[in-house]
Amino acid sequence: MKKILIIEDDKEISMLERDYLEISGFEVDIISDGSKAAAAALNGDYALILLDLMLPGVNGYDICREIRDQVEIPILMVTARLESVDKIRGLGLGADDYIAKPFDPAExxxxxxxxLKRYERLTGAGKDSQEADAAILVEELKILPRSWKVxxxxxxxxxxxxxxxxxxxxxxxxxxxxxxxxxFERIWGYEYVGDSATVTVHINRIRExxxxxPANPKIIETVWGAGYRLNK
Incomplete structure (x- = not known):
């Protein structure tokens, strides 16, 4: 049974999220104090994290910044803040999705x-295979698609x-x-609530x-007026 961590200080919302997730077959833990959230996220065997932005102790942005490079699981931010700058900031810190309150629990x-399906497909989780990664080599980079390593x-x-x-x-x-x-269409898909500006945020993080x-990239080049190209 997959475990989900809910980091949310609104009890009614966290209980609603928990009830729907448990009905759907997930195990759920809830943390309401932002100052305790990072330790819980790093020490628990979680498949995904639902992270509220406005928390007592430490806000969601700081939690995401602290844990993102230490956990490879999806992080979904849940918040009432709808401004584009807030979304871009969250995505820039490594969040995988941005869900606005109020939301449909079924959605x-x-x-x-x-x-979770995308993550499993990407990492090959749950597949019993001894097949070695077919590495992709770019300059000094070695990308292993099946083991999700660079x-x-x-x-x-x-x-x-x-x-x-x-x-x-x-x-x-x-x-x-x-x-x-x-x-944007190929990586995020049509169902994702966002826009192509998300791509720019992630390209910049990859370049770093x-x-x-990173200010004068050679591997991932910007082709002005057209898009991006990886040079090989």
Whole structure:
């Protein structure tokens, strides 16, 4: 049974989320104090985290920043803040999705299941296979699609799932220019509530990890007026 961590200080909302998730076959833990949330997220064997932004003690942004590079599971932010800058900030910190309050609980469960399926498909979780990864090599990068790992000059670099999917997709089709809309459709899908600006946020985060000079990228190049291209 997959475990979900709910980090939410509104008792009614957390109970509603818990009830719908338990009915759907998930095990659920709830943390209401932001100052205790990071430790719980890092020490629990969770498949996904539902993270509220406005929390006592420590806000959701700081929690996401603290745990993102240490956990590879999906993080879904749940918040009443609807401004684009808040969404971009959350996605920039590595959140995988942004769910606005009030929400339809059935839709929330559907989004959670969608993220878990995507994560399993990406990582190959649950598959009994001895087949080795077919590595994708780009400059000093080694991308292992099945084990969801990236190495730069022999050292592993951690990527949240959306960043990894985006990097893997570009590396799978090198030297081809993709528009932001095309990348958004392929990585996030039509059901995702957002826009192509999300792509720019994630490209910038990827560049910070793989480029020698992120301000003058050589691997993932911006083709002005057209989109992005991974050079190989």
């Amino acid at each position: 929330l469960v559907a989004r959670i299941k969608s993220h 190495y730069k000059s022999g050292e592993e670099v951690r990527f949240p799932n959306r960043e990894f999917e985006l990097l893997k997709y570009l590396a799978t089709y090198p030297n081809i220019v993709f528009s932001k809309d095309q990348l 990890k793989i480029e020698e000079d």
